[in-house]
Amino acid sequence: MDPLWVTLIKAFVLCLVLLGAFAYMTLIERRILGRMQHRHGPNRTGPFGLLQPIADAIKSVFKEDIIVTNADKVVYVMAPMISIIFALSAFGAIPGGPAGSLFGFNPWVVDLDIGVLYVLAVTSVGVYGIFLGGWASNSKYALLGSLRSSAQIISYELGLGLSVLSVIMIAGTLNLREIVEVGVWTVSPWLWPPLAVAFVAFVISAIAEVNRTPFDLPEAEQEIVAGYLTEYSGIKWALYQMSEYVNMMTAAAFISTLFLGGYRGPYVLERLIPGSSEWPIIWLVLKMAIFMFLFIWLRATLPRFRYDQLMRFGWLYLFEVALAATLLTGAVIAFVL
Amino acid sequence: MYESLLMMFLAAGFIGAAAVVVGALLGPKRAGPDKLAAYESGLPATGTARERFPVHFYLVAMLFILFDVEAAFFFPLAVKFGMAPQFLFAQAIIFVAILAVGYIYVIRKGVLDWK
Amino acid sequence: MTERPAGYHALTVDEERRGDFDTRFMRINVGPQHPSTHGVLRLVVDLDGERIVRISPQIGYLHTGFEKTMEHRTYQQVITYTNRMDYVHSFAHDLAYVLSAEKLMEARVPERAQRVRVILTELNRIASHLVFLGTGILDMGALTLFFYTMREREQLLDIFESVTGVRMNFGYFRVGGLYRDVPESFEHDVRAFLAGFPKMLDQYATMFMKNDIFVNRTKGVGVIPRERALEYGLTGPSLRASGVPLDFRKAEPYSGYEEYAFEVPTSEEGDAFARFEMRFREMTQCLRIVEQALDRLEPGPVQDPDRRISLPPRSELETSMEAVIFHFKLVTEGFHPPRGVSYVATESARGELGYYLVSDGGSMPYRVKVRVPSLINLQSLELACVGGLFADMVVNIATLDPVMGDVDK
Numbered sequence: 001m002d003p004l005w006v007t008l009i010k011a012f013v014l015c016l017v018l019l020g021a022f023a024y025m026t027l028i029e030r031r032i033l034g035r036m037q038h039r040h041g042p043n044r045t046g047p048f049g050l051l052q053p054i055a056d057a058i059k060s061v062f063k064e065d066i067i068v069t070n071a072d073k074v075v076y077v078m079a080p081m082i083s084i085i086f087a088l089s090a091f092g093a094i095p096g097g098p099a100g101s102l103f104g105f106n107p108w109v110v111d112l113d114i115g116v117l118y119v120l121a122v123t124s125v126g127v128y129g130i131f132l133g134g135w136a137s138n139s140k141y142a143l144l145g146s147l148r149s150s151a152q153i154i155s156y157e158l159g160l161g162l163s164v165l166s167v168i169m170i171a172g173t174l175n176l177r178e179i180v181e182v183g184v185w186t187v188s189p190w191l192w193p194p195l196a197v198a199f200v201a202f203v204i205s206a207i208a209e210v211n212r213t214p215f216d217l218p219e220a221e222q223e224i225v226a227g228y229l230t231e232y233s234g235i236k237w238a239l240y241q242m243s244e245y246v247n248m249m250t251a252a253a254f255i256s257t258l259f260l261g262g263y264r265g266p267y268v269l270e271r272l273i274p275g276s277s278e279w280p281i282i283w284l285v286l287k288m289a290i291f292m293f294l295f296i297w298l299r300a301t302l303p304r305f306r307y308d309q310l311m312r313f314g315w316l317y318l319f320e321v322a323l324a325a326t327l328l329t330g331a332v333i334a335f336v337l
Numbered sequence: 338m339y340e341s342l343l344m345m346f347l348a349a350g351f352i353g354a355a356a357v358v359v360g361a362l363l364g365p366k367r368a369g370p371d372k373l374a375a376y377e378s379g380l381p382a383t384g385t386a387r388e389r390f391p392v393h394f395y396l397v398a399m400l401f402i403l404f405d406v407e408a409a410f411f412f413p414l415a416v417k418f419g420m421a422p423q424f425l426f427a428q429a430i431i432f433v434a435i436l437a438v439g440y441i442y443v444i445r446k447g448v449l450d451w452k
Numbered sequence: 453m454t455e456r457p458a459g460y461h462a463l464t465v466d467e468e469r470r471g472d473f474d475t476r477f478m479r480i481n482v483g484p485q486h487p488s489t490h491g492v493l494r495l496v497v498d499l500d501g502e503r504i505v506r507i508s509p510q511i512g513y514l515h516t517g518f519e520k521t522m523e524h525r526t527y528q529q530v531i532t533y534t535n536r537m538d539y540v541h542s543f544a545h546d547l548a549y550v551l552s553a554e555k556l557m558e559a560r561v562p563e564r565a566q567r568v569r570v571i572l573t574e575l576n577r578i579a580s581h582l583v584f585l586g587t588g589i590l591d592m593g594a595l596t597l598f599f600y601t602m603r604e605r606e607q608l609l610d611i612f613e614s615v616t617g618v619r620m621n622f623g624y625f626r627v628g629g630l631y632r633d634v635p636e637s638f639e640h641d642v643r644a645f646l647a648g649f650p651k652m653l654d655q656y657a658t659m660f661m662k663n664d665i666f667v668n669r670t671k672g673v674g675v676i677p678r679e680r681a682l683e684y685g686l687t688g689p690s691l692r693a694s695g696v697p698l699d700f701r702k703a704e705p706y707s708g709y710e711e712y713a714f715e716v717p718t719s720e721e722g723d724a725f726a727r728f729e730m731r732f733r734e735m736t737q738c739l740r741i742v743e744q745a746l747d748r749l750e751p752g753p754v755q756d757p758d759r760r761i762s763l764p765p766r767s768e769l770e771t772s773m774e775a776v777i778f779h780f781k782l783v784t785e786g787f788h789p790p791r792g793v794s795y796v797a798t799e800s801a802r803g804e805l806g807y808y809l810v811s812d813g814g815s816m817p818y819r820v821k822v823r824v825p826s827l828i829n830l831q832s833l834e835l836a837c838v839g840g841l842f843a844d845m846v847v848n849i850a851t852l853d854p855v856m857g858d859v860d861k
Contacts, residue, residue: 007341011348019352037599064364081353088352092345110341117412118342147394154401161408168415213593214665217843235360239353303665304593306843308449308502311397315449319404323433326411330429334422391501 002105011109015088022245023053029296036300056238063234068137071231075136080236083129083243090122090250095177097263097280107263107280108177115176116164119254120157123209123247127153133240134228145227148307149211155314156215159205162322166198166329167258180262190336194328199259201322203291206251208314210244213299217307248295249288256287396448407436477505482845484513490587490849491856493830499842507837507845509830514860522820526786527553527627530817534807535621537822538858541580543573544800545822546625551706551796552807553627556789559761564752565629566708567745571642572615572624574738574745578649579608580801581731581738585656588728588850592669597659604652611641627787628756639746646743650736657732670725674836674848677722684835685828688803689730690852694722700799712744724836724844727851761787786815795823802826802853826858 002010027042027049034041042049067073093115096107112118127150134146168174170191171182184195208215229240256262263284305313410432418425443449477498484492492513498506518537522530534549535542547569554561586601609619615634616624624631660666676686681694691698699716701709717733719726755762763782764775789811797806803825810819829852836848 004340004344008344008348011345012351014345015348015352033595037596038603039599061360062363062365063360064367065361077357081350081357084356085346085349085353088349089345092342109345110339112342143390147390151394151397154405155397158401158404158408161405162411165408165411165415168412169418172416172419174412174416216593234364235356238360239356300596302594303589303663303669305665306669306841308841308843309668312449315400316444326415327429327433330418330422330426333418334426337422393501 006105007109010105011092014091014109018088018091018246018249019242021249022242023057025245025249025292026056026241027052029299032293032296033300036297060235060238065235066233068139068231070138072136072138075132077236079129079133079136080232080239080243081129082132083126084239084246086122086126086129087243087246087250090119090126091246091253093118093176094250094253094257094284095180095263096284098278099177101278101280111177112175114174116168116174116179116258119176119250120161120164123250124154124157126243126247129240129243130228133232137228137231139231142228142230145230148217149228152211152215152217152307152310152314153209155311156205156208156318159201159314159318159322160209162319162326163198163202163205164258165326166195169326169329169333170195176257176262180257180264183261183264184259185261188332188337190332191329194325194332195259197321198325198329201318201325202259203255205318205322206255207295207298208310210247210251212248212295214302214304215310217304217310248292252288252291252295253284255291256284260287262287400443400448403439404436407432490854493849493854493856493859495845497842497845502841502843504837504840504842504845507834509833511827511830511856511859514856516861518861519820519822523817526815527789527817528782528786530820531623531625531627535623536857537824537861538800538802538805538826538855539621540583540855541576541801542620542622543569543576543625544798544805546622547573547707548796548798548800548805549807550625550627551798552794552809553789555794555796556792556809556811557627557761557787559628559756559758561629561707561756562753563708564750565754567749568630568634568754569625569707570709570712570745571742571749572612574742575608575611575642575645577801578735578738579605581735584731584801584850584853585660585728588847589660589666591846591850592666594666597656600652601656604649607645607648611638611645614638614641626755626762628758628761630754633754639749642742642746646739646746650739653732653735660728660732667725670728670847670851671723673724673844674840674851675721675723676832676835680835681722681832684832686803686832688799688801688825688829689734690727690829690832691803692716692718693726693730695720700797700804704797706796706798711748712741714740724847724851788813788815797823800825802855802858803829822861824858824861826854826856830854830859
């Protein structure tokens with residue numbers, strides 16, 4: 001266990017790194033979307049548009065701090081703060097490398113024995129930020145959007161929670177570091193089918209959790225004019241965007257940690273360069289990058305679901321599939337292994 | 338161990354609060370009634386947001402509570418699954434079967450249909 | 453689909469002003485500033501939860517008084533205004549107007565001019581349908597297809613620019629023919645487009661019709677039954693999607709359309725998917741027409757030789773006094789059609805388009821009434837939306853394809 005002041009510094013650094021990553025994710029997303037749409041993305045501000053996020057940040061900070069008439073002032077200001085605080089905190093339990101690998105310190109903020117539950121719980125609390133924001137704005141559009149967003153998120157929470165169960169059954173622990181060390185795919189080939197189903201179900205639930213296309217109806221400009229974000233501008237709006245992207249990154253990291261072996265490097269490379277699979281952070285970042293690219297790719301390609309189709313998909317299909325995967329994993333462990 | 342968690346929340350909380358404070362301090366202060374009015378596609382808003390909203394959202398929340406509690410009960414079962422797999426699997430099947438009855442009832446009642 | 457709950461009554465203006473609300477239903481005001489509607493359209497929507505109970509389009513935000521203005525312009529000057537109404541399918545308006553004016557004047561338009569008009573109008577129809585496709589799918593959330601359709605449209609706009617000098621709001625047709633002949637690169641450019649476009653169209657059709665999410669969002673959505681459609685005066689691809697094979701290019705051929713072989717696609721479903729599908733199939737038919745017209749393009753004059761209508765060539769002005777007089781009268785005063793009325797029904801990308809011209813013998817029309825398809829089609833929004841979900845309203849507006857310049861004039 002690292003000393004407390006080291007943990008505090010690590011927490012700060014993590015938050016700053018996540019925010020910096022958010023900033024450049026927006027640029028990366030816009031460039032990739034642009035290339036997929038047969039156009040350049042932003043490439044004027046600085047070489048390759050690298051100064052674009054800085055320009056956006058400066059713009060957001062210097063905008064007027066508006067509080068809408070009849071808004072519930074305290075809640076109106078607190079809502080984006082709630083969103084970002086819990087989005088950032090969720091990342092704390094995710095291990096970035098083996099113990100002691102980060103210059104002698106542990107590359108994580110906190111090594112929780114209930115890591116999985118912690119991440120699920122904290123991302124759930126982030127929903128408060130969304131619907132409180134819509135409520136406090138005192139606007140019909142915002143309210144409808146926030147309610148729909150909340151309903152969508154909690155519906156897909158179930159799929160998320162149930163898909164994780166397969167991994168937990170195999171690993172026998174909720175501690176994320178230990179799950180990575182176990183390596184869920186290495187236990188038995190019999191487990192691969194249910195694990196694959198759980199993996200797919202988890203990825204789909206994660207996309208719905210972070211409100212990304214095809215599940216981004218709550219933010220669909222075309223349909224209800226930006227929903228819960230309608231009355232937010234400036235830094236408070238930027239906080240919502242930050243929390244969305246940080247959630248995306250947490251989801252990507254969570255998927256990588258649970259299903260793809262987290263911070264461990266590929267075995268193949270280990271043979272060539274001994275000790276490479278012990279390098280901190282780099283492997284996790286690469287795996288996260290795969291999923292971030294997937295999220296962006298889906299956004300470029302797919303149209304969005306209508307709200308009722310989305311709910312039906314979550315409750316009727318995803319829930320059952322996740323549950324079936326769990327039970328199948330249990331059956332394989334119980335009767336085959 | 339949980340002190341580290343506190344550190345995490347402190348750091349995140351500080352950053353969130355700092356962002357809002359900085360934004361409030363640095364922006365211009367030229368408030369006017371048009372700027373502060375709620376948006377309704379360019380025309381004066383009719384009615385407030387404090388009207389009644391559809392009961393569907395309440396129903397979804399209730400369903401979520403029920404089935405999330407089910408999922409929550411699954412977690413300890415999953416963690417300790419290795420200790421007695423067959424027995425625990427049978428327990429899981431019975432548990433899911435009971436809840437499945439409720440689930441099918443809900444679907445047949447049409448809670449998810451018109452939304 | 454148009455079922456209203458029992459006892460529902462829409463508020464009168466006085467009740468609304470007094471603040472009486474039927475609190476069962478939420479009244480939402482959508483637009484005029486709204487990213488999804490096609491232009492400045494305001495919709496007052498009464499919702500019962502998510503279902504639309506009443507939808508009332510409020511138009512007029514783009515009204516600029518075209519018809520009145522046209523009463524104070526000569527017949528050739530009016531062409532400046534015609535293409536600004538439906539700025540997406542501008543050539544259709546130009547064509548409808550000049551056909552009507554030529555009927556009044558009993559002008560004879562040479563073959564070459566007619567064929568070029570047909571080619572340009574059909575190419576513009578393709579461009580209009582590409583806009584429809586791109587924005588329709590953009591409204592459903594797929595960002596990428598919009599850019600691809602705009603890429604195809606750029607090719608067309610380049611062709612238009614080479615012919616007319618502008619990319620939009622072309623004032624190229626004249627009463628009696630065309631402003632001037634097409635450039636030499638025209639045939640080559642159009643053939644290049646014809647060669648490359650069918651493949652892209654197939655790609656877009658696959659992207660749209662094989663995508664489950666699209667299909668789920670449009671199948672069975674916004675069904676307009678055939679008889680109600682006819683009652684409400686719906687025309688164009690939306691009507692053909694409901695099963696009525698009415699296309700004015702076949703029903704009342706004009707400008708040489710009777711010579712070209714093409715089909716009029718119809719569908720029995722009447723839902724949003726069918727309306728999308730109609731325009732896909734129509735684009736294929738447009739390509740056929742353009743190819744046939746291009747093959748039959750012969751060199752020749754592009755203006756009616758009648759000096760009372762068309763300006764004499766500049767070379768004649770140096771030698772002929774009569775030419776100078778005609779030129780002077782045409783430019784300062786314009787031609788005088790005999791007293792009478794005329795109306796020619798044409799098919800624009802949106803439906804039946806026609807200019808009802810009333811002439812009192814003067815050089816300016818006495819009255820110009822434009823029968824615009826978008827305005828009449830907009831009534832059918834009620835048929836498509838009432839009883840459906842709010843999220844489907846966006847899809848329905850997109851598939852009815854109104855252009856607000858056309859609606860408001």
